[in-house]
Amino acid sequence: MNLLLLCRPGFEPETAAEIADWAARREIAGYPQAERGSGWVRFHDLAAQQENTGADPEEEAGRNTARPALPPRNLIFARQCVRVLADLPQLDPSDRLTPMLAALADTPWRPFGSLIVEHPDSDAARPLAGLARSFGNALRPALRKAGLLSASEDLQQPCLHLCFFSGTHAVLGVSQPRGERIWPQGIPRLRLPKEAPSRSAQKLEEAFQILLRPDEREQWLKPGMSAVDLGAAPGGWSWILTRHHIHVTAIDNGPLADSLLATGLVRHLRADGFSWQPTQPVDWMVCDMVEQPRRVAARMAEWFAHGWCRRAVFNLKLPMKKRHAEVQANLADFHAHCAEAGVAVQTRARQLYHDREEITVLAWS
Ligand SMILES: C[S@@+](CC[C@H](N)C(=O)[O-])C[C@H]1O[C@@H](n2cnc3c(N)ncnc32)[C@H](O)[C@@H]1O
Known part of the structure; x- marks a missing residue:
């Protein structure tokens, strides 16, 4: 065809x-x-x-x-x-x-x-x-x-x-x-409400629109669920999660917007997103830390391997060259690491409208 x-x-x-x-x-x-x-x-x-x-x-x-x-x-x-x-x-x-x-x-x-x-x-x-x-x-x-x-x-x-x-x-x-x-x-036409702590909020909203089916959005984003946001400041992604009435642990050494803390749904921890781990499994982990994609993919795989989260949305920054091959290699490493741990994880990925030199990945076990 x-x-x-x-x-x-x-x-x-x-x-x-x-x-x-x-x-x-x-x-x-x-x-x-x-x-x-x-x-x-x-x-x-x-x-x-x-x-x-x-x-x-x-x-x-x-x-x-x-x-x-x-x-x-x-x-x-x-x-x-x-x-x-x-x-x-x-x-x-x-x-x-x-x-x-x-x-x-x-x-x-x-x-x-x-x-x-x-x-x-x-x-x-x-x-x-x-x-x-x-x-x-x-x-x-x-x-x-x-x-x-x-x-x-x-x-x-x-x-x-x-x-x-x-x-x-x-x-x-x-x-x-x-x-x-x-x-x-x-390209989803999304509005950015003025209370949003950052423009990045639109990226997570777009990820939910593009990477989740309507039935998944309904079942996977429910009030009372728990989430961790790695690299959360100033808080756009956490804010999107709170709009679904999800409780968020926001990890970042930087400050969070007051409007986000005012929701009462967010706990801010100043910690390193690559070493911090939850004491209880969470429904969602989202990660927007600007880092080497290999390092991010490896850390995301550890979360699934340990059963710390059921679902995740994370970004992989694109290299200057061979971007398609590099993305495939990063995703293959991620899947291999999860499979070694005996955890079946599926992914969907897209270069979103709000993604410039990066792609966004949805993963779920
Ligand atoms: C692109 S910004 C995140 C924007 C955020 N998603 C939002 O919607 O407002 C990246 C953040 O990752 C944080 N960061 C980078 N490396 C980190 C690390 N190792 N541990 C925790 N946070 C980190 C930075 O401090 C920065 O606030």
Whole structure:
């Protein structure tokens, strides 16, 4: 299947390396195409280019049988990953709708459950935001009239994506349903309340939005739970936890914001986050200490190996070079260390919108 991936501008090489690895593991012959700073990567599946017909054999087969496979959704560097349904490089600005409806007429996914109209997150593509918004408003009723979009949003069904690269070039694609709204560009729109002790608060909030499923958010973030925040000051992450009425032990030699201490849910300990350990297991451990990723991954694994926490969110800073390979090595070390201790731990990771030179990992046992 041909894919379109959206990522943080500048991280196209990592996104390309990640999707190439994904394809190689599945023995899919193909190659990534990336343009530095563009915020997008295309993956070209060689089987889908056979005889230059442009037809995807898997999709052809899918018309008569079950729906073809949907793209992966748990990639680290890709905020959005869609299976390409049609590339429309020469749209007429006076009628963009007709060729889109024609391209979707035979799609095996009709009716789609929802529609996202978006554009890459680059400086060059950002002016397309107005077009994406207004065209989405025109496209939605036209799709419904053609029976291509469910009458009301159905988040259990695949989502139709329209990604504008310019006013005359767009790609139509399909992504896996998530059981909740998919954000345009894969970027949750979060507000930062003024009481938040730091902007970092948005990072943990985004991690909960992106890395947890809705049912996990409900079951795993409950009032009365306990958490440890390693490297907590000034307290944005702890503050997010207190918004879920979770009791937090905040570890940092630096001071915490008064607004955080005023919640009555936070105990501040001035200690070293790499050596401090809890006397009782906690539901959550979160860690935002700025340190070598290998050292952080090893310490996080110790927490799981000793059963000190059930779930964790932590950051891994990215090196200057070979960032995809280094992330894979850090995660492999983390899993190996947990497995040696006989603890089965799962992870999901993402370079969040609020992550610059780092990724955020969710781990749970
Ligand atoms: C990026 S800031 C954390 C911001 C915090 N998550 C928030 O939302 O406000 C990193 C913090 O880690 C703390 N830190 C770094 N190394 C540490 C260590 N070994 N033990 C405890 N805290 C540490 C620093 O003092 C700093 O306050």
